[in-house]
Amino acid sequence: MNPILFDGPAREHLLPFTFTRPVCDIRMGILTIREKWEAHLGTTASCKTEAYLSVKFPMRTAAENTFINAALLPNPKLVKAIGLLGASQKLMAGDTLVAYCTSGDPDREAVNSFENVPFKGELVEIRRTWDIFSKNGAALEADFELLTKGRKSEPISATNSLICPERIFLEPGAKVEYSILNATDGPIYIGKNAEVWEGSLIRGGLALCEHAVVKMGGKIYGDTTIGPHSKVCGEVSNAVIFGYSSKGHEGYLGNAVLGEWCNIGADSNNSNLKNNYAKVRAWNYGTRSFEQTGLQFCGLMMGDHSKSAINTMFNTGTVVGVNCNIYVPGFPRNFIPSFSWGGASGFSTYMPTKAFEAAEVMMARRGVEFNAVEADILFHVFDLTQEWRNYS
Missing domain, CATH: 2.160.10.10 (Hexapeptide repeat proteins)
Structure with a gap:
């Protein structure tokens, strides 16, 4: 898996902290969100963020990429569900886009056409600064x-x-x-x-x-x-x-x-x-x-x-x-x-x-x-x- 943590709609609501970092580099608990995902997945992760942040926080793509919503904190059930995604599938928790698997870096319209895979487990999501x-x-x-x-x-x-x-x-x-x-x-x-x-x-x-x-x-x-x-x-x-x-x-x-x-x-x-x-x-x-x-x-x-x-x-x-x-x-x-x-x-x-x-x-x-x-x-x-x- 080549995990890429994307900012998503939460970014604007997490300013001023996301003025200077992607969502995944917010620290909660002991680790940053990026470090949590890396520990659960057993591999390094890059991020998809604003263009002006991308020099410091670059995105690394591969032949197959798994994009994960950076506002979500990992847990074993969620990690397992993401690992089972196939190409052109997206994991959804209600209206929340959790993750999607793709060979490139498609735009949102293309992702909308991906096959829905429902996730019914527990999610911890940061939507606002006070979260x-x-x-x-x-x-x-x-x-x-x-x-x-x-x-x-x-x-x-x-x-x-x-x-x-x-x-x-x-x-x-x-x-x-x-x-x-x-x-x-x-x-x-x-x-x-x-x-x-x-x-x-x-x-x-x-x-x-x-x-x-x-x-x-x-x-x-x-x-x-x-x-x-x-x-x-x-x-x-x-x-x-x-x-x-x-x-x-x-x-x-x-x-x-x-x-x-x-x-x-x-x-x-x-x-x-x-x-x-x-x-x-x-x-x-x-x-x-x-x-x-x-x-x-x-x-x-x-x-x-x-x-x-x-x-x-x-x-x-x-x-x-x-x-x-x-x-x-x-x-x-x-x-x-x-x-x-x-x-x-x-x-x-x-x-x-x-x-x-x-x-x-x-x-x-x-x-x-x-x-x-x-x-x-x-x-x-x-x-x-x-x-x-x-x-x-």
Whole structure:
């Protein structure tokens, strides 16, 4: 099988995170969606995404290709059904196109003519940005089972206090000292060379991915994912951090999603519950409007390369785009377009050349190069999001 994960209609509803990555590179649980499919299929996968992302995320075709909806998380029954597809067949779950098998890269009209094969099993699908954190617990449980089955955890230091230790797994190089880990309500996975510093209180489920750090005194509630090379402290609850981002000081982050290369300033907080306990509305790029999430708890969604200064306050259901710099005291608006600079008293355009200077320095600190490919993607995002910036 040559699997190709295609973005599909969910992409527009998953902005701002899919401004800078295909749908399959969204992280939920421990792994990205691409990594989940690769683990289940036992082979590498490429993706079919927007043209401006294709240099960094190319599609690889073969004589026979199996295209899979990247908004769907794999499970054994689904993987088996996809593996049974023949040429010019498509797997359908109601109105949802799950996968199709073809010798080329046909357009949607051609795919519509393929033979229907119904799928009646369970599907976990991400349709909106808030699904990333609200469905994170199920994804974390599935990934934990996938990655630890038949394996033994590295020894856990006796300095720690453990509850349900059989649900706690440390990869090689992981370090945890003088902390309390409670896996009663969800597994705790500590990735390769990840660290939990002294005095931390952790309640699963938690995925602390490779080289990530919980700093001293961190208070982490499930279901939370802290992506590779990220650092957190303070209070974090049901948040997903894709990777290379930092919330390194006190303050609250809850029911939230952060992209890559974000930085949350010291003592910053987001609200995740309205004062009247009403369901939360949040901006949806796909519908170009604020949409009812159906959730009582919904905090902050922040795109790649965005940052906040110390003591920043985010209102319930705030959506921040790519390359924003928020630093003025008070609550800023709850939809902040990409490349915005300012805060509660107003915004101006954060010009790409200035934004790229900060990105280059931040990435270099982690040993990653900010290159022409990254710049081209962000220039494209700047142009795509111009309509939402009415700043002089």
